[in-house]
Amino acid sequence: MTKPTDLTLYTASVPNGIKVSTALEYLELPYKVYPIAFSKLEQKEPWYLEINPNGRVPAIVDVDSAGEKTCVMESGAILLYITDKYDPENKLSYPFGSKEYYEMLEWVFWQVGGLGPMQGQASHFLRYCLSDNPDVQAYGVNRYQNETRRLMTVLETRLAKQKATRNSAYLVGDHLSVADLACLGWVLFDTYVGIESSEFPLLEKWQDEISAMPLIKKGLDVPTEFRIKQVAKDPELLKQASAAGQSWIKKGGEAEKK
Ligand SMILES: N[C@@H](CCC(=O)N[C@@H](CS)C(=O)NCC(=O)O)C(=O)O
Structure with missing residues (x-):
């Protein structure tokens, strides 16, 4: 099946x-x-x-x-x-037990344990900070934006190595895998956390090429049209996104405390 x-x-x-x-x-x-x-x-x-x-x-x-x-x-x-x-044909993965299979696991785990949490905090402090104290916000933005930049540098270096050693444009092996998709979910939100895509040229090309693939584009528009790049460049849309996020984060924090 x-x-x-x-x-x-x-x-x-x-x-x-x-x-x-x-x-x-x-x-x-x-x-x-x-x-x-x-x-x-x-x-x-x-x-x-x-x-x-x-x-x-x-x-x-x-x-x-x-x-x-x-x-x-x-x-x-x-x-x-x-x-x-x-995915028995390994269109988006590598055969169990192969070298590439474990490399794929490495990058999926790296993303969920590192890039996601760090960039999530960068996003929190930059866009949804609930503190009125500007020092609190500045500290959080500085700490988590720097850490996100460091992690994106790790991705940029990996892509350079993949190109040099395997002539591959992907994080693992010679084709797109869930390692790329795990990281793409966050890298596409780079501008939203104040990091210009152009700071990482290989990563910029990687995200542009993958997100332009018709099936990937379809997946980005689930459950609603994917507009983060437009939102990140429009001060009015950014204001609305921040206000909406702050409102549910505040309510969510209170609900979880209970
Ligand atoms: N480690 C989890 C993180 C999931 C997560 O934090 N999801 C966010 C959206 S990107 C969320 O549901 N936030 C809602 C909330 O914090 O209540 C995963 O990789 O699935």
């Missing part, structure tokens, strides 16, 4: 969500989308916590033809679940 019978993706138009929708689209798998409304704190509702006890997106529920239900949370685990189950 290489196609899901009944798979639902719970997601929003955010870095961790688009990692999964781009993978599902690239593999041309059938799936349903349930858009999670952050403004209504739907990600903290009891029914959703049954699926993802961490109260975050993404999550998937995969019901097989025998009615057996599997819930998976954590974007990295979801990407590996999808490729393990539904």
Whole structure:
């Protein structure tokens, strides 16, 4: 069985969500989308916590033809679940046990343990900081923007090495894999955290080329049109995005404290 019978993706138009929708689209798998409304704190509702006890997106529920239900949370685990189950031809992965398979794991784990959390904090302090103290904001922006830049330098260096040693434009092996999609979800939000794409020329070319692939483009537009590059360049749209984010982050923090 290489196609899901009944798979639902719970997601929003955010870095961790688009990692999964781009993978599902690239593999041309059938799936349903349930858009999670952050403004209504739907990600903290009891029914959703049954699926993802961490109260975050993404999550998937995969019901097989025998009615057996599997819930998976954590974007990295979801990407590996999808490729393990539904990518037998390794279009977006590498054969289990191969050198490239472990390199793919390295970059997926590197992203979920490093780039995601650090860039998420850069985004928090730059766009959604709830403190009125400008020193608090400046410290957070400085610390996490610098760390995000350092991590993007690691990606830039990896791409240079891949080009030199394998003549490859991808993070692992000779083709696109979930390692690229895990990182792409965040790299596309670079300008939003005050980092110009042009600071990292290889990474800029990598993100432009991958996001222009028709199936990837389709996945970026799940559950709504992907507009972060436009938003990041428009002061009015940025103001609206910050205000909306601050509002649910404040309510979400209070709900989680309870
Ligand atoms: N480690 C998790 C992180 C998930 C995460 O933080 N998702 C964010 C969106 S990018 C979210 O759901 N935020 C909602 C909230 O904080 O309540 C993963 O990789 O899936």
